[in-house]
Amino acid sequence: MNEVVPNNIELKLPSRLGFEKIAMNTAASVARIMGFPEDRIEDLKTAIAEACINAIEHGNKLNEALLVGVNLNMTPDTLEVRVHDTGTGPSFPVEVPDIDKKMHEQQQPRGMGIFLIRSLVDEAEWVSTPGGSYARLLIRLHPEPIAAIEERD
Amino acid sequence: MNEVVPNNIELKLPSRLGFEKIAMNTAASVARIMGFPEDRIEDLKTAIAEACINAIEHGNKLNEALLVGVNLNMTPDTLEVRVHDTGTGPSFPVEVPDIDKKMHEQQQPRGMGIFLIRSLVDEAEWVSTPGGSYARLLIRLHPEPIAAIEERD
Amino acid sequence: MADKGTQVKMEEINAADAQPVTILRFAGDITSASQAAVLGTYQGLAETTRRILIDFSKVEYLNSSGIALVIQMMIAANKKGQVIQSFGLTPHFQKVFTMVGITRYSKLHADEATALGAFTA
């Protein structure tokens, strides 16, 4: 009908811990309308919550006057989410969580957000821009079946 | 901490029927964080859905390129919701739904949205502005108890 | 980008007095997009249908346009002398149906057995 942003939903939240649940439920609602299965919606919820927590905590340093922007972009096959903050973004590489190290106090108990995001969505990247940084997450409605991947081996 | 809009949440949606569910679930999430009881959240959900449907249908005339803006403003005691569209707003008075007239086909079966909004929230008003129109809905966390109202009789 | 939309299942059973009851079980959303599911299904019922039982228990979202379709079905049923009983609405939507006055034309029952019993009461 119209090529201009008709599939883009935007949410803006003050940087307060707990408000990630609003983003999580907004995204879940979008994913449900798109027809994603419930287990995939759960994956997305956790991934978006973790990205928002990082934006609130690390990006905007818990300054409630700074907003976290959540952009949800729908295509027929994908839901792409961008979580924006006003910081400089994570510096990679970030340490991969290791439960043995954590249990032996050789690694702090925290530090699982980025790992979970990467594990739960089909694509994840972190982008720094002049005005801030964003995490970009993508989930596919019809991910490549495992059989197709195995065939390539 | 800061007086500048830290309690304001903003959502923007393309004008597509069905997307009112996104606004509904976003608002429900905010109301839940604020501690509203579940029955009050249900009231709010229906009221916001109806306001969004009107904004999509009547305000933005189903043109998906036009956005519906949903503003959620939290105070310690109230949640105020503004649903914006680009139209001129309803012209009052609007006919009150009458089930007897409807059943006898003296009134169209539709036309219950504004009535439901008014019945379900603590305050409702419709405002026309130069750039569009909005419905303003408000629910209170601690509504005046019925006893207090009765005492005044 | 497909929503689940409205689903409807039709069943025929007999009430305690051995007279047939047509059950319409709705699931998903009832909105302006539910015209075919609500009115189309109703119009497809046999001419001999006298009793209709509506099961709302699987309905997740209902808005005023959806309620308008239910009213249109009630108007049509009223004209044909059919009786409609319903059950399974959440407390919130029982309240909404009562606000709108639907309860003056069709009773909302707590459960299927009570609703079914109301045909022979």
Place this chain on the structure above:
Amino acid sequence: MADKGTQVKMEEINAADAQPVTILRFAGDITSASQAAVLGTYQGLAETTRRILIDFSKVEYLNSSGIALVIQMMIAANKKGQVIQSFGLTPHFQKVFTMVGITRYSKLHADEATALGAFTA
């Protein structure tokens, strides 16, 4: 503007072998705001506690900071030679706990009876 936060209830029961088990039933959210509810509750347990059963079945929202608190509790319990069993996580959070590796140190059980049985197995 108060969220429900984290709720925790403590119970003492005996396992099949008549040895005591302390049950911690969490409800609501487990997040960075749950320090007192998780670690504070744990630290308040009797020094004699040997078996801890965690009931996650009423937890609505769990994030990585909340999981970090669970790990901290596991570290402390490990040091004291206490055994932790848990149950009631949704399939999604069972998956998340497995991804993070928690399951290598504390088994996630399907239900309370199975979790309780695991202390004496």
